[in-house]
Amino acid sequence: MAQTHILGFPRIGAQRELKFALEAFWRGEAGPTQLTEVGARLRERHWARQREAGLDRVTVGDFAYYDQMLNTAALLGALPSRFGFDAKTLTLPQSFELARGNAAQPAMEMTKWFDTNYHFLVPELSAQTRFDGGVDWLFDEVTQARQLGHRIKPVLIGPITFLYLAKSHAADFERLSLLDAALDAYRRILARLAEHGADWVQVDEPALCLDLPAAWRAAAEHAYATLGGQNVRLLLATYFERADEHAAWLAKLPVAGVHVDLVRAPQQLAAWLDALPADRVLSAGIVDGRNIWRTDLRRALDTLAPVAAQLGERLWVAPSCSLLHVPVSLEAERRLDPQIKAWLAFAVEKLDETVALARGLSAGPAAIADALTASDTVQRTRRSSERVVNPLVQHRLAEVDADMAQRASPFAQRIAAQRAALDLPLLPTTTIGSFPQTPAIRQTRAAYRRGELDALGYLESIRAEIAHAVRRQEALGLDVLVHGEAERNDMVEYFGEQLWGYAFTENGWVQSYGSRCVKPPIIYGDVYRPEAMTVATTCYAQALTDRPMKGMLTGPVTMLQWSFVRDDQPRATTALQLALAIRDEVSDLERAGIRVIQIDEPAFREGLPLRRADWETYLEWAVRTFRIASTSVRDETQIHTHMCYSEFNDILPAIAAMDADVITIETSRSAMELLDGFGAFDYPNEIGPGVYDIHSPRVPAADAMRQLLDRACTVIPPERLWVNPDCGLKTRGWPETEAALANMVAAARALRERLAREGTAALTSR
Numbered sequence: 001m002a003q004t005h006i007l008g009f010p011r012i013g014a015q016r017e018l019k020f021a022l023e024a025f026w027r028g029e030a031g032p033t034q035l036t037e038v039g040a041r042l043r044e045r046h047w048a049r050q051r052e053a054g055l056d057r058v059t060v061g062d063f064a065y066y067d068q069m070l071n072t073a074a075l076l077g078a079l080p081s082r083f084g085f086d087a088k089t090l091t092l093p094q095s096f097e098l099a100r101g102n103a104a105q106p107a108m109e110m111t112k113w114f115d116t117n118y119h120f121l122v123p124e125l126s127a128q129t130r131f132d133g134g135v136d137w138l139f140d141e142v143t144q145a146r147q148l149g150h151r152i153k154p155v156l157i158g159p160i161t162f163l164y165l166a167k168s169h170a171a172d173f174e175r176l177s178l179l180d181a182a183l184d185a186y187r188r189i190l191a192r193l194a195e196h197g198a199d200w201v202q203v204d205e206p207a208l209c210l211d212l213p214a215a216w217r218a219a220a221e222h223a224y225a226t227l228g229g230q231n232v233r234l235l236l237a238t239y240f241e242r243a244d245e246h247a248a249w250l251a252k253l254p255v256a257g258v259h260v261d262l263v264r265a266p267q268q269l270a271a272w273l274d275a276l277p278a279d280r281v282l283s284a285g286i287v288d289g290r291n292i293w294r295t296d297l298r299r300a301l302d303t304l305a306p307v308a309a310q311l312g313e314r315l316w317v318a319p320s321c322s323l324l325h326v327p328v329s330l331e332a333e334r335r336l337d338p339q340i341k342a343w344l345a346f347a348v349e350k351l352d353e354t355v356a357l358a359r360g361l362s363a364g365p366a367a368i369a370d371a372l373t374a375s376d377t378v379q380r381t382r383r384s385s386e387r388v389v390n391p392l393v394q395h396r397l398a399e400v401d402a403d404m405a406q407r408a409s410p411f412a413q414r415i416a417a418q419r420a421a422l423d424l425p426l427l428p429t430t431t432i433g434s435f436p437q438t439p440a441i442r443q444t445r446a447a448y449r450r451g452e453l454d455a456l457g458y459l460e461s462i463r464a465e466i467a468h469a470v471r472r473q474e475a476l477g478l479d480v481l482v483h484g485e486a487e488r489n490d491m492v493e494y495f496g497e498q499l500w501g502y503a504f505t506e507n508g509w510v511q512s513y514g515s516r517c518v519k520p521p522i523i524y525g526d527v528y529r530p531e532a533m534t535v536a537t538t539c540y541a542q543a544l545t546d547r548p549m550k551g552m553l554t555g556p557v558t559m560l561q562w563s564f565v566r567d568d569q570p571r572a573t574t575a576l577q578l579a580l581a582i583r584d585e586v587s588d589l590e591r592a593g594i595r596v597i598q599i600d601e602p603a604f605r606e607g608l609p610l611r612r613a614d615w616e617t618y619l620e621w622a623v624r625t626f627r628i629a630s631t632s633v634r635d636e637t638q639i640h641t642h643m644c645y646s647e648f649n650d651i652l653p654a655i656a657a658m659d660a661d662v663i664t665i666e667t668s669r670s671a672m673e674l675l676d677g678f679g680a681f682d683y684p685n686e687i688g689p690g691v692y693d694i695h696s697p698r699v700p701a702a703d704a705m706r707q708l709l710d711r712a713c714t715v716i717p718p719e720r721l722w723v724n725p726d727c728g729l730k731t732r733g734w735p736e737t738e739a740a741l742a743n744m745v746a747a748a749r750a751l752r753e754r755l756a757r758e759g760t761a762a763l764t765s766r
């Protein structure tokens with residue numbers, strides 16, 4: 001029978017147990033033993049789930065208290081030297097200092113894991129980095145699993161992916177110069193895993209799915225020539241894209257098996273079957289690890305049956321990638337519409353699908369007749385459901401034309417009208433939208449959800465928060481205000497809850513970073529906005545102040561990217577439906593007198609396909625959807641957009657083509673390097689480069705921010721510059737927020753005064 005396994009299981013816990021344990025530990029309310037006990041019980045439960053479902057092996061090494069890249073760096077011994085920690089004796093609290101920063105050192109940089117909404121900690125390398133080995137956590141977990149009687153398959157992030165995603169701050173440093181040292185460490189780890197009873201080790205190399213430069217391809221070949229053929233068999237796991245250009249060289253090396261993603265890249269199957277020698281395992285990633293729809297089991301069987309005929313026992317069946325990216329289980333969903341619930345599979349349900357497929361392959365379809373019938377019903381009811389197709393939306397889509405993606409006038413004309421209407425100073429100050437989501441706000445929302453607070457009481461509480469935020473901003477002297485987003489649980493889920501075609505879960509939590517989770521809403525049908533979503537709140541806030549109040553919306557690409565999306569129509573079509581809904585909201589805000597409207601697109605870069613060959617198509621529809629969402633307004637109405645968590649320099653022409661009047665971007669962590677790209681490209685519209693990192697509780701000094709602004713002024717003319725933080729302030733507390741914003745306003749004022757006194761000569765004389 002085909003063997004079954006998974007690449008990884010969500011570690012946060014069905015009820016976010018790990019999140020609460022971590023946060024209690026960080027607050028000093030729980031000790032290390034309580035935390036590690038929660039970790040141990042979660043692993044135990046997750047392995048039991050895998051075994052009960054009938055998987056042949058349980059996966060060990062997918063657990064992390066904060067992040068698996070951080071764990072890999074700690075395992076290899078390659079920690080950032082600036083913290084002065086010894087990897088061999090690294091304690092859990094020290095690992096949290098690496099992840100979250102301490103009084104002396106900022107945290108390790110965090111960035112997106114490929115095109116997912118999961119953020120990993122970026123390893124920091126230098127010529128001095130040693131790979132002398134580190135913590136025993138992985139081996140301890142292997143021991144724990146074996147003591148529980150499980151047949152195990154440990155997982156490691158592979159050397160190519162580790163080094164490729166790492167960074168060095170040293171000039172001209174070549175990460176590959178560390179490859180041999182890293183390989184020595186991997187060899188030692190593999191040998192130890194063999195001693196601990198592992199016969200197979202899964203080595204994750206998603207970097208092989210990128211357009212790797214030639215040197216990195218050669219490095220991959222060298223790495224697996226070195227690592228293969230030891231006591232332990234290697235399953236080299238690729239996912240998120242095709243990797244078949246590596247099949248030929250891999251076939252010559254002693255790598256015992258390869259995992260391929262047949263959901264994202266089904267077209268690669270034939271190439272792998274052709275290339276792999278007769279003794280290799282092919283792990284077919286056929287159950288979608290990135291989305292929540294039930295697998296079409298009959299179609300999957302049809303795909304795999306000829307593969308099983310060719311490979312026999314050497315075919316393994318698996319989800320396409322780690323299940324980290326989907327919620328734990330449907331069991332806790334009591335309020336989901338039963339029909340929609342029947343269409344879904346979360347991690348636990350995907351285990352059953354994986355096992356059913358393997359059984360169907362070995363024992364024939366009749367052996368899984370019930371599962372096939374249920375699967376057929378799901379496919380049929382999804383196709384024919386009236387909930388999925390909305391004639392109103394279809395009608396709107398048919399009416400979309402080129403004019404709908406175009407502002408009435410070019411930027412130069414618009415900005416003149418906006419300057420006259422808004423009367424803002426040079427270097428206007430603003431924030432990105434959210435103010436602290438305090439425990440009180442969250443508890444208010446939870447009380448409302450549980451029915452302990454009525455609608456009026458809830459509205460009053462939220463209004464009080466908004467009024468507080470407006471008063472604080474006025475006192476700080478900010479120029480363009482925001483209402484603070486107190487009413488929003490999340491910038492995507494909040495809108496999803498108000499749009500038709502969306503379902504949302506009670507417990508569908510997915511880890512975003514560390515202890516932070518999101519609950520991506522589910523787009524199952526045509527998206528339609530039945531009524532205004534933000535007008536009442538924004539107008540309430542605007543009525544409290546004479547200063548411009550920014551309307552605050554989430555853009556179509558980010559709505560798409562951070563939701564679980566339909567797999568029965570192209571992403572571009574769903575994005576267009578979202579764009580129409582947001583366009584209507586923009587028009588309603590303008591009609592209600594709102595003069596500045598921000599449409600956030602933090603996931604615009606994240607949505608970029610992993611392969612360059614697919615970029616142009618994506619950028620074309622992504623830009624168009626943003627323009628459809630944003631261009632219904634008069635010249636005087638100022639459209640902002642905001643982007644963060646990404647590197648934008650390779651997509652600047654597309655960002656310019658979005659034609660927002662103002663873009664605010666995260667830049668402070670890279671000391672404004674990002675802005676150089678905008679300067680070199682001659683970005684035409686206004687820009688607010690973030691002047692302070694909102695991920696850290698540190699309060700930046702006014703002078704530090706003024707220096708960043710000075711630097712920004714040398715790249716972008718001051719008359720096109722805005723002053724703002726990197727991103728929203730929802731994860732911060734009020735005291736540090738007020739202190740930092742006071743310094744930010746002081747920095748802007750100081751520079752304004754100097755510019756008024758000395759002109760632009762003030763900038764070059766520093």
Ligand SMILES: CN1c2c(nc(N)[nH]c2=O)NC[C@@H]1CNc1ccc(C(=O)N[C@@H](CCC(=O)N[C@@H](CCC(=O)N[C@@H](CCC(=O)O)C(=O)O)C(=O)O)C(=O)O)cc1
Pocket residue numbers: 117439442443445446488489490491492493512515516517518519562602645731
């Ligand atoms: C900007 N970011 C976002 C991303 N993706 C999104 N979908 N949304 C984003 O904002 N990706 C990139 C970044 C990632 N950054 C973050 C930052 C912060 C969080 C975060 O704080 N998440 C919260 C959960 C947010 C939420 O939905 N909260 C709900 C429910 C809260 C809750 O659990 N309430 C408790 C009771 C109240 C209490 O005691 O706190 C309960 O119901 O039991 C809400 O506010 O109503 C988190 O806690 O992890 C995520 C991504």
Ligand SMILES: N[C@@H](CCS)C(=O)O
Pocket residue numbers: 432433434491552600602642644727728729730
């Ligand atoms: N308006 C949002 C953007 C986050 S990317 C916020 O301020 O939280």
Ligand SMILES: [Zn+2]
Pocket residue numbers: 432602642643644645726727728
């Ligand atoms: Zn942001």
